Amino acid sequence: xxxxxxxxxxxxxxxxxxxxxxxSISVGRGEIxxxxxxxxxxxxxxxxxxxxxxxxxxGSIWFDGEDVTRLPAAERCQRGIGRTFQVxxxxxxxxxxxxxxxxxxxxxxxxxxxxxxxxxxLEFCGLAAxxxxxxxxxxxxxxxxxxxARALATEPKLLxxxxxxxxxxxxxxxxxxxxxxxxxxxxxxxxxxEHVMEIVMPLVDRAIxxxxxxxxxxxxxxxxxxxxxxxxxxxGDRHAVGA
Amino acid sequence: xxxxFAKRRRRELIVAFxxxxxxxxxxxxxxxVYVQNVMxxxxxxxxxxxxxxxxxxxxxxxxxxxxLYFGLGAYTTALLFxxxxxxxxxxxxxxxxxxxxxxxxxxxxxxRLRGHYFVIATIVIAEIGLLLIQNWxxxxxxxxxxxxxxxxxxxxxxxxxxxxxxxxxxLALACVAWFVTWWLxxxxxxxxxRAVKDNPDAAESLGVVVFNSKMGAAxxxxxxxxxxxxxxxxxxxxxxxxxxxxxQFSLLMALPAVLGGIxxxxxxxxxxxxxxxxxxxxxxFIGGSxxxxxxxxxxxxxxxxxxxxxxxxxxxxxRPKFFWRKAAVR
Numbered sequence: 176x177x178x179x180x181x182x183x184x185x186x187x188x189x190x191x192x193x194x195x196x197x198x199s200i201s202v203g204r205g206e207i208x209x210x211x212x213x214x215x216x217x218x219x220x221x222x223x224x225x226x227x228x229x230x231x232x233x234g235s236i237w238f239d240g241e242d243v244t245r246l247p248a249a250e251r252c253q254r255g256i257g258r259t260f261q262v263x264x265x266x267x268x269x270x271x272x273x274x275x276x277x278x279x280x281x282x283x284x285x286x287x288x289x290x291x292x293x294x295x296x297l298e299f300c301g302l303a304a305x306x307x308x309x310x311x312x313x314x315x316x317x318x319x320x321x322x323x324a325r326a327l328a329t330e331p332k333l334l335x336x337x338x339x340x341x342x343x344x345x346x347x348x349x350x351x352x353x354x355x356x357x358x359x360x361x362x363x364x365x366x367x368x369e370h371v372m373e374i375v376m377p378l379v380d381r382a383i384x385x386x387x388x389x390x391x392x393x394x395x396x397x398x399x400x401x402x403x404x405x406x407x408x409x410x411g412d413r414h415a416v417g418a
Numbered sequence: 419x420x421x422x423f424a425k426r427r428r429r430e431l432i433v434a435f436x437x438x439x440x441x442x443x444x445x446x447x448x449x450x451v452y453v454q455n456v457m458x459x460x461x462x463x464x465x466x467x468x469x470x471x472x473x474x475x476x477x478x479x480x481x482x483x484x485x486l487y488f489g490l491g492a493y494t495t496a497l498l499f500x501x502x503x504x505x506x507x508x509x510x511x512x513x514x515x516x517x518x519x520x521x522x523x524x525x526x527x528x529x530r531l532r533g534h535y536f537v538i539a540t541i542v543i544a545e546i547g548l549l550l551i552q553n554w555x556x557x558x559x560x561x562x563x564x565x566x567x568x569x570x571x572x573x574x575x576x577x578x579x580x581x582x583x584x585x586x587x588x589l590a591l592a593c594v595a596w597f598v599t600w601w602l603x604x605x606x607x608x609x610x611x612r613a614v615k616d617n618p619d620a621a622e623s624l625g626v627v628v629f630n631s632k633m634g635a636a637x638x639x640x641x642x643x644x645x646x647x648x649x650x651x652x653x654x655x656x657x658x659x660x661x662x663x664x665x666q667f668s669l670l671m672a673l674p675a676v677l678g679g680i681x682x683x684x685x686x687x688x689x690x691x692x693x694x695x696x697x698x699x700x701x702x703f704i705g706g707s708x709x710x711x712x713x714x715x716x717x718x719x720x721x722x723x724x725x726x727x728x729x730x731x732x733x734x735x736x737r738p739k740f741f742w743r744k745a746a747v748r
Contacts, residue, residue: 264620281625
């Protein structure tokens with residue numbers, strides 16, 4: 176079976192800065208893959224390349240057996256890539272349900288159907304009670320969930336989650352983790368960028384560690400966290416010896 | 419929840435229908451020609467502002483150059499009639515289509531601009547349009563066009579003896595603009611536009627083609643405004659560049675919506691009903707020497723509204739309902 180998502184030798188340069196150099200990763204169907212790494216490792220850049228915010232300087236991106244390297248974000252969404260934003264980007268003047276309807280409209284052209292679909296997604300994400308509230312009135316953890324709901328309404332095959340669990344209280348993070356599992360159980364593949372190792376590691380099937388724009392290590396989460404290279408990247412040389 | 423929404427939509431339609439019927443009956447009681455004239459203008463600006471609101475309110479692309487489309491509508495109709503004898507009804511349609519096409523042609527470069535830069539571009543383009551018409555000999559240049567009177571008829575859309583036909587046309591136009599907005603509000607375009615206004619990046623990630631949505635909004639908006647311009651040409655029966663394409667028209671389309679509530683269904687109508695009679699009254703009260711006093715009135719109103727009710731006058735209507743509901747629960 177071919178991978179759902181594959182990046183082949185992807186480079187991204189911003190002027191003299193190399194954000195991604197020769198990154199080749201693949202994500203299989205039904206997996207939850209964690210993309211981790213210290214600040215400035217190039218996680219967000221890679222994420223944006225996959226979502227189609229900008230095309231890579233070099234290399235190609237394959238999704239579901241198709242080269243999507245040059246496709247703009249909207250068309251990738253059409254193909255089945257859904258995403259959330261690290262800094263939440265709710266439609267603030269619209270109600271929660273209307274936010275989700277925007278996402279639902281890509282698969283449903285009849286308004287009544289789109290509205291019902293949006294409501295189902297809100298129930299799935301535990302936001303149904305807030306359906307008619309303005310997005311600007313939501314608390315931060317609810318806004319994160321709205322990001323996920325909106326992306327899910329586009330019925331993605333691959334869901335890209337950009338730090339959805341960061342900055343939440345432990346209880347909120349726990350419900351977040353449950354939500355991600357629930358999403359995967361519906362057959363959606365998940366690629367998530369995360370900072371907080373202890374939350375992500377039990378959740379993901381596989382972790383890919385980026386450092387200085389390159390893939391450092393890839394493997395089972397418990398192996399990855401013990402890898403001296405990873406510890407060095409996160410904590411510096413001094414701690415690697417102790418490990 | 420689905421039912422609540424459908425109920426709200428239906429209620430809006432009923433309210434609009436009742437308002438239209440009441441408005442249609444007003445001339446039976448108001449015979450004064452001056453007042454009728456003010457009513458025609460009020461309805462026309464309600465329609466124009468409603469159309470402006472589609473691009474600038476819902477889609478968030480603030481245009482201060484809509485006078486261009488107004489003028490295009492007026493000139494197309496007047497030129498086709500005086501030069502080729504084409505009936506104003508066809509001129510109206512032609513003006514609308516030409517304006518929509520020009521709006522898209524201009525949108526092609528301009529929609530890459532964001533925020534203030536876009537606003538500046540719209541002002542400048544409208545000014546260029548004004549200058550071009552002012553120097554176009556065939557179209558009457560700065561002297562303008564006198565639309566010849568060929569007797570009262572609906573066919574030629576000319577009425578010299580009574581303002582009433584104009585009143586009913588303006589009313590119909592306001593109804594159409596309102597209905598188009600109402601209909602678009604719960605359509606794919608309506609959701610896309612609001613998403614584009616609030617956050618284009620997020621919209622794009624959800625499959626919204628931001629550029630096309632802006633183009634669509636511009637075309638609909640320009641078409642309706644041009645129809646308004648065609649009507650105005652027939653109504654005043656004499657047009658010159660400054661009187662149909664001047665900057666004040668761009669302002670007078672934007673202000674009612676801003677006053678009433680930008681990006682809302684009822685805002686433009688509410689704003690026009692308050693602003694236009696007020697303007698006309700101050701203008702006639704002060705007379706020819708007071709040119710510019712109406713501008714002071716707008717300015718003061720806008721400052722007051724943006725300080726006290728940033729979401730426009732319609733937010734006044736939302737609040738009491740909230741209180742009633744609370745009271746009912748207790």
